[in-house]
Amino acid sequence: MEHADKAEAGAERIEPLDRRVFAVAGVVFAVLMALSGRYGFHRDELYFLDSARHLQASYVDQPALAPLLARVSLSLFGVSETGLRLWPALAAAGTVVVGGLTAREFGGARRTQLLAAVATGTMPVLLGSGHVANTTSYETLAWAALALVVVRIGRTGDTRWWLAAGALVGIGSEFNHLAASFGAVLLAAALLGPARRTVADRRMLAGAVIAVLLVLPDLWWQERHGWAMFEMTRALNGEHGGPGNIPTWIVGQLSISCVAMVVLWMAGLRFLWRSGRPLWRCLVIAYAVLFVLFAVTTGAQVYYLAGLYVCLLAAGAVGLDEWLHSRPERMRRLVIATALSAALSAVIALPVLPASTMAWAYGLNSTSGETLGWPQLVGSVQQVWAGLPAGQRANAVIFAADYGEAGAINELGRGTGLPTAVGAQNTNWWWGPGNAHATTVLAVAPGPDHAPGYAAHLRQYFRHVRVATGLSNPSGVHNIEWGGSVYVCTGPRHPWGQMWPQLRNYA
Numbered sequence: 001m002e003h004a005d006k007a008e009a010g011a012e013r014i015e016p017l018d019r020r021v022f023a024v025a026g027v028v029f030a031v032l033m034a035l036s037g038r039y040g041f042h043r044d045e046l047y048f049l050d051s052a053r054h055l056q057a058s059y060v061d062q063p064a065l066a067p068l069l070a071r072v073s074l075s076l077f078g079v080s081e082t083g084l085r086l087w088p089a090l091a092a093a094g095t096v097v098v099g100g101l102t103a104r105e106f107g108g109a110r111r112t113q114l115l116a117a118v119a120t121g122t123m124p125v126l127l128g129s130g131h132v133a134n135t136t137s138y139e140t141l142a143w144a145a146l147a148l149v150v151v152r153i154g155r156t157g158d159t160r161w162w163l164a165a166g167a168l169v170g171i172g173s174e175f176n177h178l179a180a181s182f183g184a185v186l187l188a189a190a191l192l193g194p195a196r197r198t199v200a201d202r203r204m205l206a207g208a209v210i211a212v213l214l215v216l217p218d219l220w221w222q223e224r225h226g227w228a229m230f231e232m233t234r235a236l237n238g239e240h241g242g243p244g245n246i247p248t249w250i251v252g253q254l255s256i257s258c259v260a261m262v263v264l265w266m267a268g269l270r271f272l273w274r275s276g277r278p279l280w281r282c283l284v285i286a287y288a289v290l291f292v293l294f295a296v297t298t299g300a301q302v303y304y305l306a307g308l309y310v311c312l313l314a315a316g317a318v319g320l321d322e323w324l325h326s327r328p329e330r331m332r333r334l335v336i337a338t339a340l341s342a343a344l345s346a347v348i349a350l351p352v353l354p355a356s357t358m359a360w361a362y363g364l365n366s367t368s369g370e371t372l373g374w375p376q377l378v379g380s381v382q383q384v385w386a387g388l389p390a391g392q393r394a395n396a397v398i399f400a401a402d403y404g405e406a407g408a409i410n411e412l413g414r415g416t417g418l419p420t421a422v423g424a425q426n427t428n429w430w431w432g433p434g435n436a437h438a439t440t441v442l443a444v445a446p447g448p449d450h451a452p453g454y455a456a457h458l459r460q461y462f463r464h465v466r467v468a469t470g471l472s473n474p475s476g477v478h479n480i481e482w483g484g485s486v487y488v489c490t491g492p493r494h495p496w497g498q499m500w501p502q503l504r505n506y507a
Contacts, residue, residue: 014104015104017100018110021100021113021114028089028121028127032085032092032093035351036086039355039368039371040373040374041411043404043408045070046374047426047428048084049074049410050406053074053410057221065171069087087137088130088133092140092141096117096121099117099119099310100114102151102311103315103318106314106315111321115324124345124346124365131350138172138175139178139306142172143306143308144310146165146168146186149164151279159201162206165207169183169207169214170213173214173218180211185285190282195282199278231506235506235507240298246299248299252303260337265312266316267316268313269287271318271319283308290308350368351368355477356474372479373471377408378416380486381413384468384486384488388442388488392440393440397442398444399424400423400445402444402450403426403427404480404481409444419434424505425507433500436495440489442468442487443487446483446484447471449480461489462490465488468487469486471483
C-alpha cells in the first residue's frame with residue numbers, strides 16, 4: 001500500500017494519447033504492406049523460411065521467435081512475400097505507437113506525441129527493416145518498448161513495471177540477442193548509480209528472473225551446440241568490427257533517423273541528462289556505453305542501436321517543443337525538411353522504383369538488391385541438375401555456400417524436382433550433409449567479391465571441379481550472387497560425410 005501511494009505521489013498528470021499517432025502508424029503499415037510483394041524475398045527471409053521448417057529452441061545466429069513467426073506465415077499463407085512481411089510491418093507500426101507513448105510519458109502534449117510518431121515513422125531503419133522479415137524490426141520494437149517502460153518507472157516510481165521490463169528483455173532476446181545487451185547495461189547503470197536509491201527493489205530482481213527464464217530455451221540449445229553463438233559473434237566482429245569500421249559506425253548513426261530529425265534525437269540526449277531523474281539518465285548512459293561497444297566490435301552494423309533512437313526522438317520532441325512552436329517558420333521548415341528527406345530515404349530503403357533502376361542504390365543500401373535474382377538462381381540450378389545423368393543424380397547432393405542460396409533452392413525450388421539443398425553457413429551446417437555417401441556435389445557459390453577463390457576451395461575436397469553455369473540477375477544489380485557459379489564436383493578425396501565437419505562457415 002505504501003508503495004502504491006509513493007508511485008501515485010510521484011506520478012504527474014500526462015496528456016491522453018493523440019489519436020493521430022495511430023493514423024501515422026496506419027500509414028506506415030499501409031505503405032509497407034503495399035510494397036510487400038515488390039521484387040522478391042531477401043536472402044535473410046529465405047534463410048528464415050528454411051529455419052522455419054527446422055523449428056528448434058535456438059539457432060547459431062538468432063533465437064527462435066523470428067523463425068517461429070515464419071513458420072506461422074508458412075501455415076497461413078504458404079511461401080508468400082506479403083504473408084511473411086505482415087509481421088515486420090506490424091512491428092514497425094507498433095514502434096510508431098511506442099514513439100508517441102514515450103513522448104506522452106515525458107509529459108509531451110498531443111502535438112509533441114504526433115511529432116514523435118512522425119519522427120519514428122520516417123526513420124529509414126524502421127522502413128527498411130519493416131519491409132524484410134529478419135530480426136531487426138522486432139528488435140527495434142523490443143528496445144523501444146523497454147525504454148518506454150524505463151521512462152515510465154522513472155516518472156512514476158512504480159517499480160511494478162520492472163516485471164514488464166524483464167518480460168520485454170526476455171522476449172526481445174528471443175528475437176535477437178542484442179536485447180539482452182541493452183537490458184544488462186540498463187540494469188548495471190541503475191544499480192551502480194543514483195537511481196538505485198529510488199527504483200532498485202525486489203521487483204527489479206523479479207524482472208531479471210523473468211528475463212532469464214524466458215531465454216532458458218535459447219541457453220539450453222546453445223549449451224548443447226557448443227555455445228555456437230559465441231563463435232558466430234566472433235566471426236561477425238571480425239567481419240564488421242575493428243578500427244576501420246568505427247567511422248562507418250559514427251557516420252551511420254546520422255542515417256538511423258530521418259536526416260531532418262537528427263537534431264531531435266541529439267536534443268533528446270540533452271533533455272534526458274538534464275531531466276533530474278536518475279533513471280532517465282540511465283538511458284543516456286546505456287546509449288553511450290553501447291555506442292562505444294558497438295563502434296568497436298560491430299561498427300559496420302550501424303543499425304544495432306535503432307530501437308533506442310525511438311526514445312531519444314520522443315525526448316527531443318518534448319525538449320524542443322516550445323522552441324519549435326515559438327516561431328511558426330521553425331516547425332514549417334522541419335516539416336518540409338522531413339518530407340523531403342523521408343521521401344529520399346523511402347526511395348533508397350524501400351522497393352519504390354522499378355528493380356531495373358536500383359543498381360545505383362545498392363552501395364547506399366544493399367537490402368533491396370539482395371531480393372533480386374533468386375528465381376533465376378533456382379532456374380540455373382535446376383537446369384544443371386536436370387542435365388546430370390539419372391545415375392549420377394541418384395548419388396548427388398546440392399550444396400550451397402550461402403544460406404540465401406540454400407533457402408532459395410529449398411523454398412522457391414520446392415515442387416520443381418530439386419532435392420533439398422544442404423549448406424555450410426551458420427545453422428545450415430548443423431542440419432547435416434544430406435546423403436553422406438554422395439559422389440557428386442552440385443555446389444552453388446556467390447560471386448568472387450564474397451566467395452573469392454571458391455573453385456580452388458572446392459578442389460581441396462574434389463579431384464574434378466567444373467563450372468556448369470554462372471549466376472546473375474536481370475536487373476543488373478551487382479549483389480552477393482552476381483558473378484557466382486554453379487559447380488559440378490566429382491571424385492571426392494574423402495567420403496562426403498567425413499568432409500562435412502571441415503566445411504562449416506559462420507558469417
